[in-house]
Amino acid sequence: xxxxxxxxxxxxxxxxxxxxxxxxxxxxxxxxxxxxxxxxxxxxxxxxxxxxxxxxxxxxxxxxxxxxxxxxxxxxxxxxxxxxxxxxxxxxxxxxxxxx
Amino acid sequence: xxxxxxxxxxxxxxxxxxxxxxxxxxxxxxxxxxxxxxxxxxxxxxxxxxxxxxxxxxxxxxxxxxxxxxxxxxxxxxxxxxxxxxxxxxxxxxxxxxxx
Numbered sequence: 001x002x003x004x005x006x007x008x009x010x011x012x013x014x015x016x017x018x019x020x021x022x023x024x025x026x027x028x029x030x031x032x033x034x035x036x037x038x039x040x041x042x043x044x045x046x047x048x049x050x051x052x053x054x055x056x057x058x059x060x061x062x063x064x065x066x067x068x069x070x071x072x073x074x075x076x077x078x079x080x081x082x083x084x085x086x087x088x089x090x091x092x093x094x095x096x097x098x099x100x
Numbered sequence: 101x102x103x104x105x106x107x108x109x110x111x112x113x114x115x116x117x118x119x120x121x122x123x124x125x126x127x128x129x130x131x132x133x134x135x136x137x138x139x140x141x142x143x144x145x146x147x148x149x150x151x152x153x154x155x156x157x158x159x160x161x162x163x164x165x166x167x168x169x170x171x172x173x174x175x176x177x178x179x180x181x182x183x184x185x186x187x188x189x190x191x192x193x194x195x196x197x198x199x200x
Contacts, residue, residue, distance in 0.1 A: 001154070002151055002154035002155050005147055005150050005151045005154065006147075006148070006151040006155075008144075008147055009144045009145070009146075009147030009148040009150075009151055010144070010148075011144070012140050012141070012143055012144025012147060013140075013141055013144035013145060013147075013148065014144075015140065016136075016137045016138075016140035016141035016144060017137065017141075018137075019134045019136035019137045019140070020133070020134040020137040022134075023132070023134045023137075024132070027132070029131070029132050030132055031129070031131065031132050032123070032124070032127070032129050032130055032131050032132030032133050033120070033132050033133065034119045034120040034122075034123045036116075036119035037116045037117065037118075037119045037120040037123075038116075040112050040113075040115065040116035040119070041112070041113055041116035041117075043112050044108075044109045044110070044111070044112025044113035044114075044116060045109070045113060046109075047105055047106075047108055047109030047112060047113075048106070048109040048110075048113065050105050050109075051102055051105045051106040051109055054101065054102035054105065055102050055106075
């Protein structure tokens with residue numbers, strides 16, 4: 001009974017990042033997503049993966065490998081958008097005195 | 101060593117939802133957030149909480165109680181915004197023939 005609930009919970013929390021990754025890939029938008037969240041989360045999931053390898057737990061390895069992959073996609077797109085926004089902000093700041 | 105890594109991983113994945121919850125509360129915006137993700141994730145975390153209670157694991161209970169609280173805040177605001185957007189869409193659809 002508890003194993004069944006644990007497996008269902010693991011499947012849900014792992015696969016939940018799939019619709020978020022697909023949404024970010026489809027729209028390319030990451031405004032509403034927290035950069036700090038995904039840095040902390042991806043690092044944490046990588047930690048869980050190391051923990052799974054060290055303790056030899058296959059369910060922990062598999063679940064966190066999938067989550068790490070999906071969370072990394074979201075984090076990469078968020079970092080790309082953040083850098084682009086900053087570069088545009090810097091360009092505006094640089095060009096503003098010339099334009100005015 | 102592995103316990104240390106596991107605890108750090110648990111702290112990171114649990115607390116990572118704090119900056120996301122704060123961002124959503126501060127901006128009120130949930131456009132970039134996947135509704136399906138948070139429905140699946142919140143249900144999964146509730147499942148982990150039940151699993152923790154059934155197996156008597158205090159770390160699983162504590163970590164998932166905190167995550168459940170934070171993820172629920174994000175989910176509630178996302179649902180509220182989704183319902184508001186749909187209501188506005190319906191209002192526009194209803195008023196359009198009268199206005200034109």
